[in-house]
Amino acid sequence: MSFWQQLPNPFFVLAPMDDVTDAVFRQIVARAAAPDVLFTEFVSIDGLQSPGREATLKRLRIEPGLQQPLVAQIWGMDPDRYYKSAQDIAALGFAGIDINLGCPERGIVARGCCGGMIGHDHQVAEIVAAIKAGAPGLPLSIKTRIGLNTIITEEWAGFLLTQDLAALTIHGRTVREMSRVPARWDEIAKVVALRDQIAPQTVIIGNGDVQNRTHGLQLAAETGVDGIMIGRGIFHDIYAFAHESAEHPPAAHLELLRHHLDLYEQSPTKSFQPLKKFFKIYVHGWPGAAELRTKLMEATNPDEVRTILTHQVG
């Protein structure tokens, strides 16, 4: 029995988001209101098995003191590299491994990776076998969509459910749809019904357009999924996983921003510029927020941000 079987029902997961859910931001989300499970950003097995692997390994940093299971998500093509990457991930101490079979990025899909692998059953079965051989003790999960160009939910999930997975996340859109249409939770419900027939041991996680815990609880009740994954909802509400909906004053948001800066400075060096995309998460929705954000965007280092915040809130 893996950790996936020991979670609350329904449980809540922070979605993997490239360039967003790094170890620093995961700590902030967990501090604001913790999900039950977290994922890394997707990590290339080609990068991981290359001579310059140090850069890729930074994406597999496990935050200190983490209380919840953290799943490493990987992507690529070559079964042998999946095998070696699974060994690496087991050695690093992750709670589980997830295969990305959903990313719609054009270049990646054109190479037949991620979302481009949807419908390629034989190839996926080989990769699943390679990972299980590389990390026999770790639960394996897959995150995918309901089709590449057209909806093939039952055919595709029907195959995946024969792979003895610990968990299966279904993002209720096709690859071609990117994020342009509302997520189809009726398709996700079909996967739950299939799971009941084919693979009762596999937990099903629904994903797409969930705003917060209350919204997720409603969708879980409607569809029967075991878990709910929230991605962009966290941009609008950093407290999206909170059990009680409460008002969080601007000062609480700014405290999270300060903490983000502190953790950023303690983490392996990264450039300051990409940090700015987080400002909107902490500074929005109150009078003066837009003006403050404009000032923050002009900062060139964490200390300048701190100075602006000090003058702002005394």
Ligand SMILES: Cc1cc2nc3c(=O)[nH]c(=O)nc-3n(C[C@H](O)[C@H](O)[C@H](O)COP(=O)(O)O)c2cc1C
């Ligand atoms: C900025 C960004 C980066 C993403 N990176 C990944 C990723 O690395 N791996 C993955 O499986 N999905 C990735 N996704 C997709 C999300 O995990 C999720 O499936 C999608 O955003 C739909 O859920 P949501 O409506 O709750 O955001 C990314 C999405 C966004 C917005």
